[in-house]
Amino acid sequence: MSEVSIRRLAVIGVGLIGGSFARALRAAGAVDTVVGCGRDAAHLEQARRLGVIDIAETDPAAAVHGADFVLVAVPVGAMAGVFAAIRDALAPEAVVTDAGSTKLSVIAAAETGFGTLPENFVPGHPIAGTEHSGVDASFAELFRERRVILTPTAATGPAALARVRAAWQATGARVTEMDGAHHDEVLAATSHLPHVLAYALVDTLARMAERTEIFEYAAGGFADFTRIASSSPAMWSDIVTANESALLPVLERYIADLERLRAAIAQDDRETVRACFERAKTARDAFVGDRSDSRNDT
């Protein structure tokens, strides 16, 4: 039924992404046993009750024991600690992948945690998510038709890469490969920057005296524009810090462009304002279109 067969899957971090990965592989008939690992036992028990995992473990080393496939889906700031914790418990043939939104920082975390970059380690990033988090929000179809970017390191072996690719394909995702640094630049522009802008806008308005009234008159466009500002602050402050070097140049560029647009508005330079709006509409209509469906990238 499926081109990938996982005997024992260990998911470290059973939230929206980890939970949906387990559900999707189960739905595809691609996995026998799912071990879920997290720090909160009650949360894990909930994942077990939902049928997302079969076995709950709070110790990462115990969770990966005997696993042939490991997905680490914890906040990017927690990756190094997890890699260090599972290092000595991993079976030699086990492949390890992650779901972090930044890749150079996760590769650095792997080097720190494992002591070296393992042949069986395949960095990855599913570009899927919603503004909701936690295993309760997970669902088997989350990755269907979504992109997953794998960013193999120089040490990554072809067999591990093929296996991780096949697992993501079994979830319905479209898998591509990219250099880690390039991934971080692309995602800084399309995901990390918009999150920063949305959080900053809601915060600016929330600190204004008339905030209650302001939000009362906000309509659908505002709700769409700020939806990503309902994403997890812990996860996103982590991502922004982890991808600082790719994010800062595009953020600086945006601030400079916005400042120029502000000056044009202040000078009643309608042509400059309109030309900017025209270019934007043309680009969005051409490249983004109407494929939105209220899901978020993360």
Added chain:
Amino acid sequence: MSEVSIRRLAVIGVGLIGGSFARALRAAGAVDTVVGCGRDAAHLEQARRLGVIDIAETDPAAAVHGADFVLVAVPVGAMAGVFAAIRDALAPEAVVTDAGSTKLSVIAAAETGFGTLPENFVPGHPIAGTEHSGVDASFAELFRERRVILTPTAATGPAALARVRAAWQATGARVTEMDGAHHDEVLAATSHLPHVLAYALVDTLARMAERTEIFEYAAGGFADFTRIASSSPAMWSDIVTANESALLPVLERYIADLERLRAAIAQDDRETVRACFERAKTARDAFVGDRSDSRNDT
């Protein structure tokens, strides 16, 4: 059936808003005859074929002749010209309202166009719309459960105000009143500023060399965040210029806040970043919630 009864409605500007207003009043059984006015005869003929209007007129004075209710739904920059054109053709009892996204500029346009502020002129703004425009996109339910803000002038008479209020209520809208200057400040924050930010972001990314690839990896969150950048550039450059005095202070405030956030990211000041994200999420979850449905404010 309806508390308002319009014998002959003149809609100047039969686009998304004007067309939806006519459709909604017709659906409510509140209007006998709809005269549509626009510069493009083919477009008007299309509105007639769709059943949105009964009579097409390209001359505003001819369109309002004999009308007891006039809605001016043209871009805010075109309001003064329309008011001047209909001034001498209006019946004394006809009430005139508009659907402009800014109110002080429309009130000034009325003073210019009419020569004085008429008792029967009621400035208004339906906070409803989609990123699509034109009569083809109009529908009778556009205003249902949406807010309409009326900003009566010192000259506005109570009978005219009541009539315009009743007409909007017949479309299913929730009507409130507000001072024109206050309206412009509130809308600058929740609608005009987000549009400027969204247009600026797409334009910044579109001018980057890797733009095709960048947009290729943009997911649902990006599509939501930038949906308003697919709105009409002509209309929005008009709105931004018309509401410059209310928009600039909040835009400047946002740029300053964003600059502080950038500095915090650059200095690895995670606590400042996270505190901003936390405040934003708390405010959005409390005030905006999940009432979005991919419609836009305009």
